Every structure is written in C-alpha cells, then in structure tokens.
Amino acid sequence: MNKLLKFYYHLGSPPSYYRISGKLIPWMIIPAVALMVYGLIDGLFFAPPDYLQKDSYRIMFVHVPAAWMSMFVYAIVGFSGILAFVWRMKVAEAIMISSAPIGAGFTVIALVTGMLWGKPMWGTYWDWDARMTSELILLFLYIGVMAMYSAYSDDPRKAARLTALVAIIGLVNLPIIHYSVTWWSSIHQGSSISITGGSSIKDWDMLRPLLVMALGTKFYYLYSVLARSRLHLLETEMSKQWVKKELTGESQ
C-alpha cells in the first residue's frame, strides 16, 4: 500500500485525526493572520484606485475572497457529506458539520459586502438578481445543514446521516451560483479571475492583495475547520478511551 493511501486511512481514524490536526493548527492560523493583515493593508492603502469605481472597488479585497470561500467551503461540505453518507466516516461527518458555520460566515460576508458595494455602483443594496439570489439560497443551505444536525443532536450518527443528505442535495446550487451571470441576464459582473480564462485584473498591484486575501481566507478556514472538527470528535466520542487519554495530557 503506498504511503498516501496509508495516510488517508490513518486520517480516517478519529484519534489519529485528532493528533495530526492538533499539530497542523498553528501552521494554519499564523499564515492566515499574516496573509490577511498584509492583504488588507496592501489592498486598502497601497493598491491604486480604479479608474471607474475609484476607491469603492477596494471592497473587492474582502468580497471576492469571501464569495469564493462560501462556494469552496460548501463543496467541502457536500464532498464530506458524500463520504459520510456512503462510508459513514466519522472524520468526514466532523468536517461536514464543522465547515457549515464557517461557510455560513463567509456567505454572510459575501452578501453584506456585496450589498455595500452594490449601493454606490448600482444604486441599490439588493436586487433579486440570479447571482445574489443563488448566494442567498447558499446561506439558507448552510442554515439548513446546521439546523438539521441540531434537530437530531441527541443521536449524532443519525443527525450526521440526515445532514449529509441535505448537504449533498445542496451541491446542485454551486454550478447555479457560478454560471448564474452567464445563464441569466444579471447586473452582477462576470468572474474577475478564472482558472481557465485568466484574470481580467491586469494591474499586479490590484491583483496581488486579492490573491493574498484569497490565500489568507483559505488558511483561516483550514484553521477553523481543524479546530472545530477536533471539538466535534471529542464531543461525539467522549465516552471512548482515546478521549480520556488525550485529555489527561492536554490542558484547557
């Protein structure tokens, strides 16, 4: 068996995951804070103003990374939902449940900052436009995932199975959000950056803080999901011997 496959099986076991993730957490939070502080300072004070939108475009440095994260995190929720539903992996359940509040947070940021950007540019805070509406549906999906788990929290395994089902069904919304500006006429602009199409932002001084913020938010998500999933495993496995072993050597 190759090393990668062995590592994957190792990660699937709650005690191993708990130990490995505990070691990784500091390596996530330090770059997250450093990158976000650098990205915000660079974007707010050093990036040149846009010729058309002037300084209002600086909202992009939080809006775009948050919008990317809202979709990225839901993809993780859905994928771990599949693993949890099909193979009943406890670690996948933990990642699915733990990702939902973080993703919901990024979706709230994307919606609120989008409204604050929309008012000076479009003259309105909100429009029932395809992109905005599908992003709002994404927030409801996150709330649905969290609510479903809470509703059956006295039986965590059953709760996780039902939550996984909701998470998997919600995956259909991701391509809708992504292609909403192409499929329907929208006041929202198209993608500024895409993996296949490159970037429409040609000025490196504008692009740099955006990419740094995107990386910073990724690291923050990894920090938060690792910390939350460890707590989830502790809570759901608290009667197990490994939890007792781990906690006798761990201070609060």
Add this chain to the structure above:
Amino acid sequence: MSEILHMDGYAFYVWGSMACFLLVLIVDAISLKTKKTHIFRKIHSMLKRKKL
C-alpha cells in the same frame, strides 16, 4: 491620512465592508473558543463522575 479614511467619498461602504469581514471572523473565533471551553468542561465533569 484623512484622505485615506475618506476613501474618495466611499468611506461608509469600504470601511463598513472591512468591519463586516473582521466582525464575522472575530465572532467565529470567539464561538470556537466558547465551544472549546464548554466541551472540555462537559468531558472533565463526565470523567470526574466516572471516577466517583
């Protein structure tokens, strides 16, 4: 400095967005810390009960 804060007349929108971003991350970090304290207390009290 005041020019930077003024953001060419878009101060409310730009700084409001930054505040929203930071607020959500701070709330996330605080909720994580609260959850950790709660779960650790719960487990420690369970372990104490088992010892008794």
